Amino acid sequence: ADIGIGSLNINGPSYVSKHADQDSLNFIAPVAIFNYQFKKIRADEVPFIEIGDSYIFPSGGKVEILERALMSPLRMAKIMANNTSRYYNLYNADLEISSRNYFHGSAMCDYIDENGNIYPFLLSSVDVSDALETRGTGMIEDLDGFMLSPYMEYMGEIKLNAQHPLFNFSGGVRLPHACDID
Numbered sequence: 001a002d003i004g005i006g007s008l009n010i011n012g013p014s015y016v017s018k019h020a021d022q023d024s025l026n027f028i029a030p031v032a033i034f035n036y037q038f039k040k041i042r043a044d045e046v047p048f049i050e051i052g053d054s055y056i057f058p059s060g061g062k063v064e065i066l067e068r069a070l071m072s073p074l075r076m077a078k079i080m081a082n083n084t085s086r087y088y089n090l091y092n093a094d095l096e097i098s099s100r101n102y103f104h105g106s107a108m109c110d111y112i113d114e115n116g117n118i119y120p121f122l123l124s125s126v127d128v129s130d131a132l133e134t135r136g137t138g139m140i141e142d143l144d145g146f147m148l149s150p151y152m153e154y155m156g157e158i159k160l161n162a163q164h165p166l167f168n169f170s171g172g173v174r175l176p177h178a179c180d181i182d
Contacts, residue, residue: 011028012028012029012030013028013029013030013032014026014027014028015027015028015029015032015041015043015065017069018069019068019069021098021099022069022098022099022100023099023100023101024100025049025051025069025071025097025099025100026049026100027043027046027048027049027063028046028047029043029044029045029046029061029063030044030045031043031044031045032044039066039067040064040065040066040067041064041065042062042063042064043062043063043064043065044060044061044062045061046058046061046062046063047061049063049097050083050100051097051099051100051101051102051103051128052101052102052103052128052132052133052134053081053082053083053084053128053132053133053134053162053163054079054080054081054082054083054103054128054134054162055079055080055083056074056077056078056079056093056095056097056103057077057078057079057080058074058077059074059075059076059077059078071096071097071098073094073095073096073105074093074094074095074096074097074105075094076092076093076094077093077094077095078090078091078093079091079093079095079107079126079134081134081160081162082133082134082162082163085162085163085165087162087164087165088109088134088160088162089110090107090108090109090123090126090136091107091108091109092107092108093105093106093107093108093126094106094107095107095126101128101132102127102128103126103127103128104125104126104127104128105126105127106122106123106124106125106126107122107123107126107136108120108121108122108123109121109122109123109136109138109160111146111148111158111167113147113148113149113150114149114150115150117147117150119144119145119146119147121138121140121144121146121158122138123136123137123138123158123160124137124138124139125137125138126160133161133162133163134160134161134162135159135160135161135162136159136160137157137158137159137160138157138158138159139156139157139158140154140155140156140157140158140171141155142155148169148173151175151176152173152174152175152176153173153174153175153176154169154171154172154173155171155172155173155174156169156170156171156172157169157170157171158171
């Protein structure tokens with residue numbers, strides 16, 4: 001999926017963390033306000049933050065840096081994973097970013113079947129592996145009505161690895177059919 005990341009304006013003031021544990025975590029923000037009283041920076045119009053192999057798009061372009069270089073959790077963010085093949089677009093993500101190479105949280109994702117039907121599901125765990133690859137895990141419950149195809153219902157675990165274009169399923173399938181019993 002191409003959402004025009006190459007055309008984003010990435011010129012502007014750059015904010016780089018000097019905290020030893022954050023691996024030079026950085027982002028660009030044309031507007032930022034430092035609040036001396038509460039010792040925090042509120043940055044606006046942040047186009048994205050590159051973490052591991054993903055682009056993270058803060059909701060409303062807003063990022064808040066607290067005392068000791070801690071970034072406030074992001075709510076309702078978007079994630080494009082990975083930054084080269086761009087296989088996955090995650091949304092409604094609640095994330096904590098702790099370094100240039102690590103985030104964790106949860107996000108929604110869509111599975112699209114062969115007929116273009118969309119089945120949204122929750123990745124209850126999304127993070128970056130030691131190999132700097134975005135990954136996620138979720139559970140599809142029986143009552144979700146999740147269809148792998150028009151002929152197969154699915155229930156079980158679903159895993160995402162941003163380096164691979166296909167999900168990994170570990171669960172069970174059921175063939176939906178009508179049965180007339182007299």
